[in-house]
Amino acid sequence: MLNNHPSQLDTIPTSTNQFHLKAIVYVLVIIFGLGTWTNLGGLWVELPIIVPILPESWQLPAKLILIINAANIFPIIFVFASIIFKLNTSIFEIPVNYIILLTSTALAIAFACLWNKTEYLFGTNQSIYLMYLCFFSAVGDCLSSTTFIPFLHRYEPFYLNAYFTGEALTALLPALLGIIQGIGKSECTMLDSKINGTFIQVYRPPRFSVRTYFLILSSLPIAAFLAFSGLYRMKTGRMEKKISIKKSKHHQSRVFILMDNNIEDMHAIQNTIKTINKIENQLENNKKKNQWTTIITSETVIYLFVTFQQSMMIYGICPGLTTFSLNAYSATTFHYTIIANSFACPLMTLVGTFIPEVSSKTIGAFLITHIGLFVYIVLTAKMSPCPPLVSTILGPAII
Structure with a gap:
């Protein structure tokens, strides 16, 4: 057993x-x-x-x-x-x-x-x-x-x-x-308090x-x-x-006309064939026009344009404005904003793993928000070294 x-x-x-x-x-x-x-x-x-x-x-x-x-x-x-x-x-x-x-x-x-x-x-x-x-x-x-x-x-x-x-x-x-x-940080240290209380600026470098x-x-x-x-x-x-089986690129439908030996009006048959060919050509042309119209107005093309526009702002314009929009607030703000920006890509990758698809309305809302934030970054760079709220706690937090 x-x-x-x-x-x-x-x-x-x-x-x-x-x-x-x-x-x-x-x-x-x-x-x-x-x-x-x-x-x-x-x-x-x-x-x-x-x-x-x-x-x-x-x-x-x-x-x-x-x-x-x-x-x-x-x-x-x-x-x-x-x-x-x-x-x-x-x-x-x-x-x-x-x-x-x-x-x-x-x-x-x-x-x-x-x-x-x-x-x-x-x-x-x-x-x-x-x-x-x-x-x-x-x-x-x-x-x-x-x-x-x-x-x-x-x-x-x-x-x-x-x-x-x-x-x-x-x-x-x-x-x-x-x-x-x-x-690194710059600190003011008293040189000698017994003489005249002179302060000197001391730069403390990073850990390495x-x-x-x-x-x-x-x-x-x-x-x-x-x-x-x-x-x-x-x-x-x-x-x-995998073995791929190649298929013919062109599959044309054929019209077979069975003619009886008693048919006398051959001109009518020829006219019918010409009419069929004309209709097929018109349908083919309309199909090509509709394809281009569909492609241009499709969501894919719209999303590609949005991707181009976002990439232009994120990778083309914003990095060049980094020092002008951040350094005016403080070196510490500059440092930790750059680091926070580096966390954004892994965070979005993680979110995309759990939420692979979002609605077009959500994408539109993110797009409008992103454009607004981009305008604020350009504004701070333009007004540097005196950007908005530069002497407040709120300014570095917003930027």
Whole structure:
């Protein structure tokens, strides 16, 4: 009787091991996502410390954001080149990913060593090395979108959520490190109370330097490199290749007319065929016109325009106004506002996990609110160094 029942002892460990392997792959994908935008995220957290030191001063964020946005042209060139020359980009994904991750590590170390080096150019000192490092970091980060995500298409779809979680952590982890670092403070200390009570200004630096900050930050792309190496060697979680059946692009309906030998009026039949062809052509033209009308007025196009408009404000305009709208309130306000901004992306990623869809009315309400806040930021930058409520507690809290 005992031999008639198959043993279940072998199936339980197998399924358990498979679950553990998938969990390991999920964690590796998260760490792999840390390889992008880490250096630039860390640089933005360090702005309150480096802006008073570098010769560009308050203009530094505007110059950096111009350089970062200029790097966006490279993914466009890559995509168009792959389409025009019909390149099989899957061949380049693995080596390019290794190059991007190694370069990101080298750039983090270079940031630590060269962030405050300047050269005399165009009649003034310029942070040339920082600009170059920022540009090459932006190029690598922008290109990563064209190679990292296509590499993950080899895996089951839910692993893509893990990658976006890792990308969100590239803003969160530098911000947490910035909180630990703190910001320097200037204090007035009495020199000698017995003589004349003279006070001197004493600057207390952060807990660790900008150099140490970037050296610690370089561990993230190193971890991403190791995670990618593990993913490349593991087969767990990858999808099986499916054979795709090609279908004809054109499916035309044919009209068959059965003619009896007794039919005499052939002209009537020919006219009927011409009428049918004319009607089919009119229907085809109307269908094309309706398609364009549907596309232009569709929600997808509207949402794409909203995304463009929001991205223009968030990534194109606001970063350049950062110092002008924040630094006037205080260096502490500048520091913690930048850090709070870094928490926004991971927070919205978490919210999007639990609320994947929202109504169009909710999106409209957020859009109007965002435009109002954007106008206030522009107003504070315009009125700097005397923005609204600058000498009150309410001013820094609002901004």
